[in-house]
Amino acid sequence: MAMPTAHNIPIYRGLDEKDRQRLTRDVSAAFARAAAEMPAAQKTEPEEEAVGPTSQDLVEIPEFSDLIGVDPAVYRQINAALKAGKQHLMFYGPPGTGKTTLAQLVAGTLHDVYTMITGSADWTSQDVIGGYQPVGEGRVSFVPGVLLQNFDRPLIVDELNRCDIDKVIGPLFTVLSEQKTTLPYRTDIADAESLAYVILPKPKPSAAAHEFAPKPGWRILATINSIDKAALYQMSFALTRRFGWIYVDAPRDLRGFLVEVMHKWEMVDADDEPAGPIPLERIWRAINGARVIGPAPILDMLKTVRAIDPDLNLLAAPEVDQASAYLDGFYMYVLPMLDGILRKQAIAVATEVRDALDLADKSEEARTLAERLMDLAV
Structure with missing residues (x-):
C-alpha cells in the first residue's frame, strides 16, 4: 500500500494489482502536473x-x-x-x-x-x-x-x-x-x-x-x-x-582559392592575377600555422574588407590607411576562432599579419593586434 511520509511523498510496498494501478495513476498525474507548470516550449x-x-x-x-x-x-x-x-x-x-x-x-x-x-x-x-x-x-x-x-x-x-x-x-x-x-x-x-x-x-x-x-x-x-x-x-x-x-x-591552394572567389564575386577584374602572395593569403596561412580553419570565416573577412573599402586592391599590400579594413575583418571573424592557441603561436600570427599588412612594428595597430592575440593565448 502507499504510505505518505512526513514530506507527503508516497512510498509503495507490495506487488498486487491494486497497488500497481495506484502507482500508474500517481505517476501519470505527476507528469500532467509538471507539464502544466512548464512554460510553453517554442516549437x-x-x-x-x-x-x-x-x-x-x-x-x-x-x-x-x-x-x-x-x-x-x-x-x-x-x-x-x-x-x-x-x-x-x-x-x-x-x-x-x-x-x-x-x-x-x-x-x-x-x-x-x-x-x-x-x-x-x-x-x-x-x-x-x-x-x-x-x-x-x-x-x-x-x-x-x-x-x-x-x-x-x-x-x-x-x-x-x-x-x-x-x-x-x-x-x-x-x-x-x-x-x-x-x-x-x-x-x-x-x-x-x-x-x-x-x-x-x-x-x-x-x-x-x-x-x-x-x-x-x-x-x-x-x-x-x-x-x-x-x-x-x-x-x-x-x-x-x-x-x-x-x-x-581546408583548400590546399589558398591563393588559387581566394583569386577564384574574387573573380567569381567580381571583386577583381577577370584578367587580374597576383604576382606573388596576397595579403589575405598570408594571413590565412599564418592562422593555419596555429589552427587550421576552412574558408567560411576567411570569406566573411573578405566580404567585410570589400564592404569597408570598395576601392581597395585585394591583390596587393594595402596602403597605411587601408590596413584597418583587414584588421576589422580579422577581429570580427577570425580572432574568436584562435582562442586557446599557444603564446608562441599568437606571436607568430601577430608578426605575419603585421607584415602582410605592412604595419609598422611599433604602430598602435600592430600593438593592439599582438595584445588581442596574446589575450587568447595559453
Missing part, C-alpha cells in the same frame, strides 16, 4: 529542402560548383562509400570547410526532403529516440524523438559531438549494426503484458503498430569539427565504425 519546424529526387537507386554525387576548394577526393570517397553500401556518412575536419553545406547538398541529391538538427550537450535519448511523456488528461505514452519522427528521409546531425553521442543514440546502436533493438517502453504503460516498441534496421511495409521501420530513404549524415574533438564528447570505436568518415579539409 520549430524541421528544416526541409526540396532539392533532389526521391530515389531508391544508387545516385552519383556530383561535384557541387558552389563549394569552391573542396578536394575532388571528398566526392570520390562519398561515392565510393555509397557504392560500397555504407548508409551513414560522417563529414569531419576543421571548422568552416563547408561540411554542413556538403551534407545538405548530398542529402538533397539522395532524397527530395531532409531534416537537419544541431547537436547539443542537453540532448538525451528521449530527444532523439523518444520516451514516455504526458499526452494530456493525466495519460503518459511513448512519444517518438526527432529521429523516429523522420525515419523516412535523411537526418543531418550537425556538430554531432556536441552531445553525449553514445548515450543519446545508444538505443540505435544495434540498428546501425543491422539488427533490431527493443526499447524499454511499452505500447500501454498501464499494461505490463503489452508489447514493447521495437526499432527495425530495414524497411518493412507491413510494420506493426509497435514497430518503427525506416523508409528506404533514411540515413544519418553527421558533421564533426575536428578542432572540438578534445573538448567535446567522443564516439566509441564501435559506433565510429558504423559510419563512412569523409575528411573535408
Whole structure:
C-alpha cells in the first residue's frame, strides 16, 4: 500500500494489482502536473529542402560548383562509400570547410526532403529516440524523438559531438549494426503484458503498430569539427565504425582559392592575377600555422574588407590607411576562432599579419593586434 511520509511523498510496498494501478495513476498525474507548470516550449519546424529526387537507386554525387576548394577526393570517397553500401556518412575536419553545406547538398541529391538538427550537450535519448511523456488528461505514452519522427528521409546531425553521442543514440546502436533493438517502453504503460516498441534496421511495409521501420530513404549524415574533438564528447570505436568518415579539409591552394572567389564575386577584374602572395593569403596561412580553419570565416573577412573599402586592391599590400579594413575583418571573424592557441603561436600570427599588412612594428595597430592575440593565448 502507499504510505505518505512526513514530506507527503508516497512510498509503495507490495506487488498486487491494486497497488500497481495506484502507482500508474500517481505517476501519470505527476507528469500532467509538471507539464502544466512548464512554460510553453517554442516549437520549430524541421528544416526541409526540396532539392533532389526521391530515389531508391544508387545516385552519383556530383561535384557541387558552389563549394569552391573542396578536394575532388571528398566526392570520390562519398561515392565510393555509397557504392560500397555504407548508409551513414560522417563529414569531419576543421571548422568552416563547408561540411554542413556538403551534407545538405548530398542529402538533397539522395532524397527530395531532409531534416537537419544541431547537436547539443542537453540532448538525451528521449530527444532523439523518444520516451514516455504526458499526452494530456493525466495519460503518459511513448512519444517518438526527432529521429523516429523522420525515419523516412535523411537526418543531418550537425556538430554531432556536441552531445553525449553514445548515450543519446545508444538505443540505435544495434540498428546501425543491422539488427533490431527493443526499447524499454511499452505500447500501454498501464499494461505490463503489452508489447514493447521495437526499432527495425530495414524497411518493412507491413510494420506493426509497435514497430518503427525506416523508409528506404533514411540515413544519418553527421558533421564533426575536428578542432572540438578534445573538448567535446567522443564516439566509441564501435559506433565510429558504423559510419563512412569523409575528411573535408581546408583548400590546399589558398591563393588559387581566394583569386577564384574574387573573380567569381567580381571583386577583381577577370584578367587580374597576383604576382606573388596576397595579403589575405598570408594571413590565412599564418592562422593555419596555429589552427587550421576552412574558408567560411576567411570569406566573411573578405566580404567585410570589400564592404569597408570598395576601392581597395585585394591583390596587393594595402596602403597605411587601408590596413584597418583587414584588421576589422580579422577581429570580427577570425580572432574568436584562435582562442586557446599557444603564446608562441599568437606571436607568430601577430608578426605575419603585421607584415602582410605592412604595419609598422611599433604602430598602435600592430600593438593592439599582438595584445588581442596574446589575450587568447595559453
